Amino acid sequence: xxxxxxxxxxxxAGILMILDxxxxxxxxxxxxxxxxxxxxxxxxxxxxxxxxxxxIRLHIRxxxxxxxxxxxxxxxxxxxxxxxxxxxxxxxxTANPFYQFFYSNIQVNLSAAVxxxxxxxxxxxxxxxxxxxxVESTVLLVSAAIVMIGSVPVGAAIWSGFPxxxxxxxxxxxxxxxRGWSIGLTLGGLSQSVRNLVGIERGHLQAGx
Amino acid sequence: xxxxxxxxxxESLLGSWLKNDSNRLGLATLLYFGVFSTxxxxxxxxxxxxxxxLPKLRRIAGLDAxxxxxxxxxxxxxxxxxxxGTSGFSAPTFAALAVLGYIAGQTARYDARLLxxxxxxxVMSVAxxxxxxxxxxxxxxxxxxxxxxxxxxxxxxxxxxGCIGVIQRERIAAQMMFxxxxxxxxxxxxxGNVAGAIQVAGQTNNLQTPFLVAACDYxxxxxxxxxxxxxxxxxxxxxxxxxAQDICRLVLMTIMVLGIIFESxxxxxxxxxxxxx
Numbered sequence: 064x065x066x067x068x069x070x071x072x073x074x075x076a077g078i079l080m081i082l083d084x085x086x087x088x089x090x091x092x093x094x095x096x097x098x099x100x101x102x103x104x105x106x107x108x109x110x111x112x113x114x115x116x117x118x119i120r121l122h123i124r125x126x127x128x129x130x131x132x133x134x135x136x137x138x139x140x141x142x143x144x145x146x147x148x149x150x151x152x153x154x155x156x157t158a159n160p161f162y163q164f165f166y167s168n169i170q171v172n173l174s175a176a177v178x179x180x181x182x183x184x185x186x187x188x189x190x191x192x193x194x195x196x197x198v199e200s201t202v203l204l205v206s207a208a209i210v211m212i213g214s215v216p217v218g219a220a221i222w223s224g225f226p227x228x229x230x231x232x233x234x235x236x237x238x239x240x241x242r243g244w245s246i247g248l249t250l251g252g253l254s255q256s257v258r259n260l261v262g263i264e265r266g267h268l269q270a271g272x
Numbered sequence: 273x274x275x276x277x278x279x280x281x282x283e284s285l286l287g288s289w290l291k292n293d294s295n296r297l298g299l300a301t302l303l304y305f306g307v308f309s310t311x312x313x314x315x316x317x318x319x320x321x322x323x324x325x326l327p328k329l330r331r332i333a334g335l336d337a338x339x340x341x342x343x344x345x346x347x348x349x350x351x352x353x354x355x356x357g358t359s360g361f362s363a364p365t366f367a368a369l370a371v372l373g374y375i376a377g378q379t380a381r382y383d384a385r386l387l388x389x390x391x392x393x394x395v396m397s398v399a400x401x402x403x404x405x406x407x408x409x410x411x412x413x414x415x416x417x418x419x420x421x422x423x424x425x426x427x428x429x430x431x432x433x434g435c436i437g438v439i440q441r442e443r444i445a446a447q448m449m450f451x452x453x454x455x456x457x458x459x460x461x462x463x464g465n466v467a468g469a470i471q472v473a474g475q476t477n478n479l480q481t482p483f484l485v486a487a488c489d490y491x492x493x494x495x496x497x498x499x500x501x502x503x504x505x506x507x508x509x510x511x512x513x514x515x516a517q518d519i520c521r522l523v524l525m526t527i528m529v530l531g532i533i534f535e536s537x538x539x540x541x542x543x544x545x546x547x548x549x
Contacts, residue, residue: 085302087291106394107360114393114423121419131441170427177429181455184462185483191465192486241478244494246524248476251495252363253305254517257312259366263509266370266501267398 070262077260119143206232300546307523312516319512326511327518334472334490335503338371341446341470342378351385351420353444355435355460356399356451357475358391358428363498364476365395368451370501371474372399375448376406380415388421389438391431396423432456436463449473449488450497453480461487474500 076099082088083095122136146165153159157166193208195201212218213229258264290302318324345352354375356368372388379386386403390396400421407416424434435456439447440463447464449457449471457473457480464471465487473484474492485491492500498517502510531542 081305085291086289088289110393110397111426112393113397114390114426117393117396117421117423121422124419170430173433174427174429177433177459178455181458184458184487188458188462188465188483188486244478244481247495247521248478250517250521250524251498252476253308254312254513254520255363255367255498257309258510258513259363261313261316263316263513264366264370264501266373267366267402 066265066268069268070265074260074262077256115143206236304520304524308516308520311519312513315512315516315519316509319509326508327515329499329503329511329514332492332496332499332503334474334492334496335500337470337472337490338375338448338504339378341448341472342375342382342384344470345379345445346382346384348445350445351387351442352379352446352448353387353389353439353442353464353469354399354448354450355389356391356395357449357453358431358456359452360392360394362452364450364452365392367497367500368474369395369398369402371448371450371497371504373402373406374501374504376403377410380407380410380412383412383415385417386420387438387442387444389431389435390421390423391426391428393423393426396421428454428456429459432459435460439463439467439469443467444469447471449475449484450492450500451475453477453484455480458483458487464488 079091079095079099082091083099119140122139124130125133125136126140146162149159149162149165150157153162156162189207192200193204195204209225210229210232212221213225213227213232218225218229255264259267319326342352352375354372356365356372359365376386378384388396388399388403390399400418403421404413404416404418407413422434422438424438425431436459438444439460444464444467447461447469449461450473453460453473453475454477457475457477461471461473461484471488472490472492473488474497475481475484476494476497478494481491481494499514501507502514527542527546531546534540534542
């Protein structure tokens, strides 16, 4: 029962969405738009509540058991409560200028700061990866060096052939591999979807079989 | 009848039934979906009722490394961290959750601690259920810790910084990155590397694959993620599905080769048929 009901529900919803995608059948098109798509929004809203509860419960436990760095949990809960209150009670909700001030000046900047870390991590991972330990890694090293040199003006100044080789590597070699991958991924995704639809893949319902 | 006349005939026959909108869903994709589903069902029947041996799966080093990584974490007495990336429910996430079931079973068996970092509360809820069930199946229900399955943030980089915190505070010994990752992939993988964790990654974003190849010890190449559950479980039914998938791939490759040949000789018959409606 625990498996059968979700399987029936997912199969029915999946078939309806497929019919809605391909065919002009007003009753199904309307049902998919009015009911199924809205039910996704409702479930996302409920799940957001669940996620918040999980987060807050975890941090309350951090505080109550005084785990290492538990002081930061006070900050998290305080900020969460503050933004939640502003988002719910201020006029215009999340569009309110007061809410937007904190969002634009704290949240966006913090996100940008974390994103900027990627450039340093990229350098350190490339340093490890670009070592000529085998034939494959040597090919990677040489091609990466050519692409890097060909991408900067000094590359063309050293030898005019660098940009041409870089372009060939990116447009011919790289693009053809990426397209091959894309076809494989589409087929794999389709296969996964059909497996989920007909209930062969049940990993998301219960571990093991 | 040439393709232009065929197009008019098809439109008159299916015009009132078949959608032909900006989603580019048309007859070709519908036919392909039909053929694909039929082949899958044939192999489903063959796998469940037949006794014919199914094709052997080639070795995938990244998936073999999953057990090695869990074993290492067990020996070191440090946790394994599972990370499904920043996507909600999508095909890669379903594939990742199937792998999570296997990983949870193994960690329960070896008494290793399994942490989970989640960006989507929906995925987190399902993951809690999967891990709990795996622990119960292994007879280790008392070892399951609900607090180890953590929702960190819905924001991409808030999630990434949360993962860095978990990885460093918990001093993880192994990290499993299966799912759909974007720009946060490298940040998380490098944090795992700094913590000295053995890392296995499998994701479907072409743009992130080079970063994960560079940063992780083992990396599944794109669609290998979709075969992970069949490979790890060795389940006859799932392996049969992979065989069906390969047959469909062969059909698609044949169409592409025919298209290349016909286009090279100036005929557009294949491309016209593929974009008929």
